[in-house]
Amino acid sequence: MMAGNELYVGTAIGLIVIGFVAVLTRRNLLKIVLGFSIADTGVNLLIVSLGWLPGRTAPIVDDPSMFSDRAALAVNAARVVDPVPQALVLTAIVIGVGVTALMLAYVIRLYAVGGTLDVRQFGRLKW
């Protein structure tokens, strides 16, 4: 039985680093894009895990009794996990999707103009 969420955090960090490894060392543009989405996933997992509370449930009030009076609400409040990180993660995911989409579009055009997916072939502008 784990005291906290080391597992999630550890995995998240692991994903981030793996993603970065791909980003920094792979030459294939597509793999770099993948690396970014892996890292994003890691971050998202981390954010969700920040809101996680042991032994609590999803922040949805599904039981009519819960809605009866304020006391019950307080009780209910003690039953749910933090909804905010989930909201944030939702946004984060969508943003991630957006960036990935744009990156892929770039990659398509880079391939079109460069005839290759090797990132090192696209460093002509320098100094």
Added chain:
Amino acid sequence: MKQIVAVVALATLAILLWQLAPIAMPSGLGVVAQHYAEHGVQDNRGANLVTSVVVNYRGFDTLGEVTVLFLSVSGAAFVLRRRTGLEVHEPRRASEIVRTGARLLFAPIVLFGTYIFVHGHLTPGGGFQGGAVVASGVLLLLLANKDHPLPHGFLSWTESLSGLGFVAAGLAGLWAGGSFLANRGILPLGTWNQLFSAGVIPVIYTFVGLKVGSELATLLDVMMHAADEEVHQ
């Protein structure tokens, strides 16, 4: 060489991040979260607190979120506006069964997606999830048949109008409820756990769903046809 430096650096970074683990450990609800948890239901009559947060408390974020998606789709289309340099190679035509199956499945998928975003304030899920599901339907079609005709006009109209709807809802809030995206005085909050409850939340989420669905569909379409000659905007 660079590779090694990179790996070493990232290892160090991992250590650095791991030192944050103690912060990440569970520790009750924050002040804001506490309020959401306690009064969320009363405030919006929405069963799904996440949805209340997403659409109402932090609705402005969500508007931004929609904007991001919209922007990245336009951006992708903009980047792909040039079509030179890509040779079109026709994939092997999918079998009759696959194509028929895809067309068969399309309707239920869209229906399911719609269900998801319409019930966003009651059940897990919402506009984005629903929209994604709808788009997956389109994806299925396009995978089965690259040249499957899509109603571009319809899509872009939906895209624009739903987005406009979101903004309009927000302005309605400003007009009726005193602040942008306010969930007061526009629609009755209704009773908890009814489909028609939680004020404008389901409306907004519907707009979001439609917008996300149509946008992702457009995105898929644009990417699929990045190499085609005809330019459609």
Added chain:
Amino acid sequence: MPLLPKILWSLVGVLGALAYGLAIGGIIRKVMARIQGRIGPPVWQPYLDLGKNLSLRTATHHGVMSFIAPIFRAGGGIGLYLLIPVVVGVPALENFSFSGDLLMAMYFMFFGSLGMALGAAEAGHPHSPIGISRGLSQMTAYELPFALAVVALVAQTGSFSIHEIVAAQQGGWLHWNLIQNPLAAVAAFLAFLGMNMYAPFNIVGAPQEIPVGPPTEFNSQFLSLLMVGRATFAVAKMVLYMDLFLGGATSLPEAFVKTFLIYFWSVFVGAVFPRFRTEQAIRFFLGWPTVAGVAGVLLVMLNR
């Protein structure tokens, strides 16, 4: 002393200076000749030259400059003479020295050189500019030790006024600046060699290198005016040195003696030394004379 007699007296003075200058010139040539084992021209030769020039039948010139040059030259000589007191204490012989101090005298010297240079240049012969180039170069060179010496004297006298300087040296030859500040004196007297343009510093007017130049380009009254300038200039310089270093003069005879000695110092040197090339001359003046001058100035600074 009222102005009119002063003018008359100084006129007399100028004529005297002219006579004296010409005479000395003659003597020099004689002495030189004898040293070199020649008989040499008669002592009064310069007077004859002057007379001859003035009595020529024809006179030619090259335009404005031919006029300006002799005027500047002679004006420079005479003017300088008029700015220096010959015998301090005798108003008649103090000329117009009250209208300007030592600085004035120093800068008036250049007047002559400038005139000479302009005149020669106008002649339009390439050799004369060469002569000028050499002359001016040399002039600047000896001007440094001279300036240092003057600064030293002025500093220790506390005045630019020649009268003051002379006055400060009264009371026996031990008070002469020659003794008071020997270093400065050395510098000044070495510079004097250059000023007089006798050997070893006579490449400027060196006849055989420059067959042409003022002496031949000019003639009749023009040339004679140049001669007048040269003569008076020489005298003026001697008087100035006398005032600066030999305690001035209290009487005319004394003045004659002193100036004669001063002059002959350069003659004797000239008689025994060969000629320097210009850059050699320059290096010479910027060498020991300058060192001596600086030392002289430092001497004064230390004494204060």
Added chain:
Amino acid sequence: MVNPILLIAVSLGVAFLLPVVDRLGRGVSRTVHLLTLAFGMLVSFRWLAALAAGAQPARIITGGWPPPLGINLFFGPLEAALAALAFTTALVAALYLAHHEQVPTVKSLVIQLVLVVGAVGLIMTRDLFNTFVFLEITGIGTYAILSFGRERESLESGFKYMALGSVASIFILLGVAFLYKLTGTLNLDDMAGRLPAVAVAGVGTVLLLLLVGLMAELKLFPLNGPAIDIYDGGEPGVMALLVGTTVNAVLFTFFKVLSLYRGDAWALAVSTVGMVTFVVANLLAIRQTRVRRMLGYSSSAQLGLLVFLLPFVRGEVVLMSAMALLLLNHTLAKAGLLWLAGLHGGERLEDWRGAFPDSVALRVSLGALILAMVGMPPFPGFWGKWQALVGLARSDAWPWIVPLLVGSLLELVYYFGWYRHILEPAGEGSRGAGRAAFAEVAGILLFAGTALALGVRMTAGIWGGPASPALLLGLVGLVLLLVRAIPVKAGAAVSLAATAWILVRMFLSGGGCPLWNVQGFFVVVTLGGALVISLAGLGLPVERRSFWGLFLILVGSILGLITSPSLLGFFVGWELMTWSSYLLVSQGRKGTRPGFLYMLFSGAAGFLILGGLMVAEGAGVDAIGGLVQLGGGAALAAWTLVAAGFAVKVASLGVHIWAPDAYAESPDLFTPFLSGVISKIPIFGLAVVAARIAAPSLHTVAGALEPVHVLAWVGGLTAFGMTLLAVFQEDAKRLLAYSSVGQVGYIVAALAIMSPLGWTAGLWHVVNHLLFKGLLFLAVAGVVYRTGTRRFADMGGLITRMPVSFVSVLIGIIALSGVPPLSGFAGKWLLYEALMERGWLLLTAALMFASVIAFLYCFRLIHSIFLGQLKPEHRELREAPPALLAAQVLLMAGIMVLSVWPQALLDPLQRLVGATFGAAGLELEGALTLTTSFGYFNAVAIMTLVAVLFVVLLAFLLFAGPRSKKIRQLDIVYAAEVPPPPEELHYAWAFFKPYERAFAPILRSAATAFWKGVGEVTGALGEAGRRIYTGDAQTYMLYAMLFILVLAGLGLAG
């Protein structure tokens, strides 16, 4: 008042709608787009006005919930200003981009619009996560629009930019999430309130993640690689759009987020990174040959400067207005320059030679924007920098001033290295605006105009309104500059009239003779010089149309400099003078390179002076009069810096290398002013500023003045060295150039004496030098104009052809060499008397020596040009134009007056000096003989003596002996032979060879070689440094990783 939220909502709605609107036609969608931007612009400007009038800022909540429950926005003055700037830029950018789209699509409109929305949202929001969202919007918008330009390059650079941006956003997101976890809130202010209470290990790391993320978004060194690449690869118009919108927004966000960072460690870190970026980016730009990339480096540097200031603004060390001005300045200038770059299309610096010959407006804009960019007055950046410096100087952060000034100097180097090419005369392959549509240039004109207008207003604020002669002249000059219709000759006339009018008004207005105080004295000198030049200008044509406009601006700025009572006013004038004179110098035929050198050294001088003034400001002194109060170390430091600056500006020995070429190559009409007036302005500075600082020890001529002794020697050695070098010149103007520098050396020495007599000598020489050097330069100008050459070897014997010019030169050299009876002697006399009084014996001797050497070049000048043999090709030469001669006659008259009646000038000088020192030091005994403690002289007597001698001797020549007749030059010696052709007989080359052999070349080589070396080392550093930008996306990202680790290693992780 419109609710600011509409700025976002409306624009967003329109953006959503645009794709369908576009179905009605591109024209419609474009119009809608522009209208939306116009709406935003209007609203934000109205808000700005209201807020300036004292209205309450708007606090906006969303979702109906107050913070921290809901997201809230804030719309104060800063926000309004930034929003206004963003919308304006976007509007003009849209106009421009419409003309530069290869494959037109509605998408680009959508993206542009959303980009602005993102920027405005970013500016307004007070919620951390919302900030992140808007960061992403601007980010994605940027990535998308970056693909606008030439495809391959834009995609390459864009991808790198996107990659680094994504890394940054990951860091930011992590930071935000953890901060939420730590504080339980996302509202910025709420969080800032709660954060200090949080005492958990790792807070530092969290903050570091956020910080580095934002720094990567801002592209600070060493993360600025991609930012520079996109300038290189992207479409300039797009970059302009970004500069005005997202860049500012992100910077402001950074500013807001900094409220989370308590403690000096963070402030120090931010400032350091900023300053390093500023200096390094400027250094690396030096060797850059591609214009747009250079602009990229510059942007990075400017951003660094702003980031450096942020913590100080937070700490209220530096005024908010300083930052606002700098930011505004950068936006206007950089955006404008980018549009110009796009319009011109020149890739490398050389492609810009004589840019836009066909459009005055564009040329002027280009110049104005470059000047604005380097922080020259009157443009806003200057005032911003000044305020920032004052802020720093008055805090214990003053050491930062040093790198700031160094960086600014580097900035000067490459911007003027570029401008140099632009100023080249237009010729083959110099590109113009061609048939550019108004829409394209609208932005350029708008931004340049705004910068200029603001600048003029601020300058007016300092110099006392348009009534002040300074500003008046400046404005007239501006008109002459801008209105192409005005013919050049008319310009000369206008300048003549204006200067004459002001001069007359000065003397007529009450308060006695203007010469009675230092300011008045120098004003008269300046206007007198300007008057003569203008007069000569009626006769001597100028190469460039812009001459007279710039000339009036120059004169105006000098007047402002002299008359302004505040340090700021003085420095404004100084810098204005610097650049206007730079532009005039560069107008010479081969003037651009010397001009460049001139600008560099003047700039360096300016920064030295600025440093000195800042020492004063640090001590709380901001009026020139107040400098007297400085004491102790402050006084010494300030004096040394200021004096050093002036020493550079007068081209003292060692830093003289800029002067000869600048004098020689600048337009013949301008050189006299350069030598006669401009070289005197440092003298004015010395007389007023420096002397005031030394004031405590001013009256007690004691050891306290030792620095002055050093200065005196600097002056003396300069006089000596330059005179010596002048002797060996083969070019008339170069000779006079060296001579001028040397003469100013005398003046410096004279002023350094710090005694009444010394000042009298110095100021006398100021006037005298103006007269005779102006005379000589004008005469030579006439000769050059007629003969078309400046080389002595190509002249000779002109006395017969140009007699008046000859007389001018004769008078000039006599006055210069100090031979009695002309005015030069009085100057020399005063100087030596003063020096002896002061007891500086060796210096006296040295100066005497120098003044004798002057004879050599004086003779060289008159001989080689006028005497000797006349060249055959000059047989038909005509005398110089009448107007030119008139000017010379004027100057000669001046010299004569001073010679016969020195009291005319000495009397006022007595009062002047007396006012400064309380003692006169010079007795005018019986108004005839001048007497000092050391000597005496009677100008009248001497003049009479000389006159009499002259008359007598002339009479002798005419009447004694036979009547003389004129003969041809070669008629004597060559009577018996055929003379060689005259040109062979003219001895004018290597005239003083023996002298050179004796001791010349030491001076010449050493200094030049030294500065050459300095330049090369700096360049090499820049060249080497640039290599870190390998152009490889992964390397750039690796830098980000390493950067965060390094900062963590430095203990910021806590």
